[in-house]
Amino acid sequence: MAENNISSSSSPPRLRILRRAEVLSMVPLSDASLRRMEKDGRFPKRIRLGSQSYGWAENEVLDWIRLRMEAR
Numbered sequence: 001m002a003e004n005n006i007s008s009s010s011s012p013p014r015l016r017i018l019r020r021a022e023v024l025s026m027v028p029l030s031d032a033s034l035r036r037m038e039k040d041g042r043f044p045k046r047i048r049l050g051s052q053s054y055g056w057a058e059n060e061v062l063d064w065i066r067l068r069m070e071a072r
Contacts, residue, residue, distance in 0.1 A: 017047060017055035026061060 044060035
């Protein structure tokens with residue numbers, strides 16, 4: 001019987017949803033600027049979580065930050 005030797009380094013990245021306050025603490029933009037950039041396609045789109053709640057995928061926000069840093 002073959003064993004499944006999967007190391008922790010090959011596990012998929014942990015997916016986490018960030019709420020608005022967390023995103024705003026990571027990205028020094030106003031709420032209005034964040035919404036405008038999202039609408040224009042210059043910031044990751046939010047994910048609907050419920051009828052009145054939403055969040056952003058942490059990996060998408062971190063990728064956006066990395067791209068901005070690389071572009072400087």
